[in-house]
Amino acid sequence: MHPIIIFSYKMDFSQNNLFGYIEDLQELTIIERPVRRSLKTPEEIEKLTVDEELNDIERAVYLLSSGQDIQGTSVVASLPVLMRQNPAETLRRVLPKVREVLPVAGVEMQLTAAVSLLTILQEESISIHTYSHSFLPIILQNLEHRDAGVSNAWLETLLAAIEALPKETIRHEILNPLVSKAQLSQTLQSRLISCKILGKLANKFDTHIIKREILPLVKSLCQDVEYEVRSCMCRQLELIAQGIGADLTKNVVLPELVELARDEGSSVRLAAFETLVNLLEMFDADDRSQTVLPLVKTFCEKSFKADESILVSLSFHLGKLCNGLYGIFTPEQHLRFLEFYKKLCTLGLEQENGHNDNQVQLQTLEQEKKYISVRKNCAYNLPAMMVFVDPKNFNLELYSTFFCLCHDPEVPVRHTMAVGFYEVAKLLNTDVYVIHKELVALLQDESLEVLDALIGNLPEILELLSTGGESGGSESKLLNFPDLIPALTRAEQRAAESLKWRTHEKLLQKYACLPHVISSDQIYYRFLHRMLTIIMTNKNVLPVQKAAARTLCVYLRYNRKQDQRHEVIQKLIHQLGQGKSYWNRLRFLDTCEFIIELFSKSFFCEYFFLPVLELTHDPVANVRMKLCYLLPKVKSTLKVPTDKHLLQQLELCVRKLLCEEKDKDVLSIVKKMVLELDRMETSLDTFQKRFYESDLLDQQKEREEHLLLEMEQLEKEKQQSESRSEKKRRDSKASTSLAKNIPMSVSGNTSGASTSKEVKKSKLVRSQSFSSQALHSKYGSIDKCPSKSSSTGYTSVSAVGKSSVFSFADDSFRPRCSNSSGTTQFSSTSTLPSSSRNASNSVDQKNNASKESHSRKVSLKNRKSTS
Secondary structure (H helix, E strand, O other): HHHHHHHHHHOOHHHHHHOOOOOOHHHHHHHHEEEHHHHHHHHHHHHHHOOOOOOOOHHHHHHHHHOOOHHHHHHHHHHHHHHHHHHHHHHHHHHHHHHHHHHOHHHHHHHHHHHHHHHHHHOOOOOHHHHHOOOOHHHOOOOOOHHHHHHHHHHHHHHHHHHHHOHHHHHHHHHHHHHHHHHOOOOOHHHHHHHHHHHHHOOOOHHHHHHHHHHHHHHHHHOOOHHHHHHHHHHHHHHHHHHHOHHHHHHHHHHHHHHHHHHHHHHHHHHHHHHHHOOHHHHHHHHHHHHHHHHHHHHHHHHHHHOOOHHHHHHHHHHHHHHHHHHOOOOOHHHHHHHHHHHHHOOOOOOOOOOEEEEEEEHHHHHHHHHHHHHHHHHHHHHHHHHOOOHHHHHHHHHHHHHHHHOOOHHHHHHHHHHHHHHHHHHHHHHHHHHHHHHHHHOOOOOOHHHHHHHHHHHHHHHHHHOOOOOOOOOOOOHOOOOOHHHHHHHHHHHHHHOOOHHHHHHHHHHHHHHHOOOOHHHHHHHHHHHHHHHHHHOOOOOHHHHHHHHHHHHHHOOHHHHHHHHHHHHHHHHOOOOOOHHHHHHHHHHHHHHHHHHOHHHHHHHHHHHHHHHHOOOOOOHHHHHHHHHHHHHOOOOOOOHHHHHHHHHHHHHHHHHHHOHHHHHHHHHHHHHHHHHHHOOEEOOOOOOOHHHHHHHHHHHHHHHHHHHHHHHHHHHHHHHHHHHHHHHHHHHHHHHOOOOOOOOOOOHHHOOOOOHHHHHHHHHHHHHHHHHHHHHOOOOOOOOOOOOOOOOOOOOOOOEEEEEEEOOOEEEEEEEOEEEOOOOOOOOOOOOHHHHHHHHHHHHHHHHHHHHHHHHHHHHHHOO
């Protein structure tokens, strides 16, 4: 029964289903129709066929003479190539044909010709005299084409040519015909073109020629009967003012601007206002106070009442306008413009009692778009308005406005605030803590566009917050903002959950700044393991994983606890380098490449050299291939003779790859890398002139790594001493309470106890001073090299402070703190397995302990003898 049911269901030829099938077939025929129409008939193909034996010039002439429009357009597009290959024949045979075809050519060929002639001018394949003789007439001939797009394309080519043409050619070929072209009897298009050409010519001639021949045309066009011409000429007045100087600008340009600012056309008034703002620097104080300021007041008053068209432009230029007129404002005017800016910042956010009429709703939608643009411009001008009111008055005058803009309901406004957040923070300087809540709000913004705009300058913003705007601050102050670190973690999680992986990659790259602004423990518990998770999650794209790997290496570089570093290194080796997924093993090699870049050579050799070489036996060819590309960098970390055994291991692995590799692609790469490895020279333990800079940088990295170990050791000793002192304090309180109940006299080794207390106190003081010096060195740039260094080996390193000198040889590191009482040596211990370089530290400790005990015995004997 079941097959019959299925058959009857498939072969349902009811009327409804049949009509459905017919409609589907009709849709398919509609889809196929454009394909059939695009096919060429044999006759059309015959017309498009060209003899292959023709050279480029002959083919171009043939296609321009008898070819179709698409073939002619192809020839015109190839004019720059023909001019480079054979300029003489192109000018003699091809260019006349182009001149004949262009007047009747279509829009596409005209646009292509304008671009080709501009390219020839920019490439300078011929002299400017030849260009003006051959191509300038073509440009001028097609300048007034009936199509507006074509006309603009030719005009752009002409304006670019004016920059390169000689003055005499411009005067005879362009300026003289312009006198007739700018008359009222000419077409509107001709007068608009004349306006733009006049603006370009103002910088090409001397002042007397401009005054005699150009300025009369400018005045005539400023008083044209068409508002388009007046607006276009008004926008060129800025270029003309720059060409004629301040005196003529005051006498000629400013009166025209004042008249145009009162024009009946809104576009003309808008052009006059923007030109006035751009020319503020050219006007003196009298002109600003007597002429410009009254006009600006009029614009501001009319913008809300009768002329909202100028409102968007006014909000965009308001910051420049207020700072340009700052010197002439009275206190009342200063306050009035500030209040006007605040009103613009909240424009459209007030609750209005509207009607339900459709026309009113449409008008409201149009106004809402305009109001959003106004608030966006206000957000752009906020740094300028901070300068206007003085950053010291920000909290009183502009903080409420800043808060509203950061919490604006529209994304473009908040995006603009995120872009300019760093500028605001820089201006606030030591008062930057005022805006940390808004930083948290923008980090948690629902729009990833806002977050992407904010993280562009996130390291600089966090640095300002951590130092409180003080450049010399070494102690982080982000601990005062406990809500900032959770906001950073949530921002990364939101970026990871989105599909915008570029934003996530950018965020991870910027998070590499965190070791300089927050503590090592906070990074370890909040960020470091998150980076490791991103690296090991295969769903993340490769650029995101690489960014996480590099940031993880930076965190490891500045981690101040040895057990935490040991844990991360072990996870990298076991979970990535020895992971089951080949993708994790590939990411391990990427991480090792970053470790070579950021850490010292000895660090890589101690922990990662052998785990990398183990991947030569990896079953996946891609892993072995990537390892082969990494081998030159691996070899660059070795120093002879200290790492001679590691060099032998490297050579043995390369030999095995050459002998046992079966994949042909991997084998070819191995052979290339062998040649490169043979050409490389292994660096020595001592300094060499060829590797001086790299050795010096590596020495600096190694010093900083050991310095972190020493800081950890000193912090532990400090904590132990504090705990012991606290315990003694409690014991002393208990002993005093017992002494009150049981009176007894104790005499004897009181002097010895006091001396031991003094010794411990001096050690603690030295530990605190050393810790402060080490902290200052830790936050120094990794790229900075010491100013002084020893000439041989690693036997001498620059001193840190006055009481500590760091010296190490054969990759050992021992800080020596000297004082008047003797010498105390601190040795850094490591929980990770290390080589035999540090074996001498324990012997030194035993010798020092025996010497100290012997000196104590001698002092006790002396005291007894004296007593």
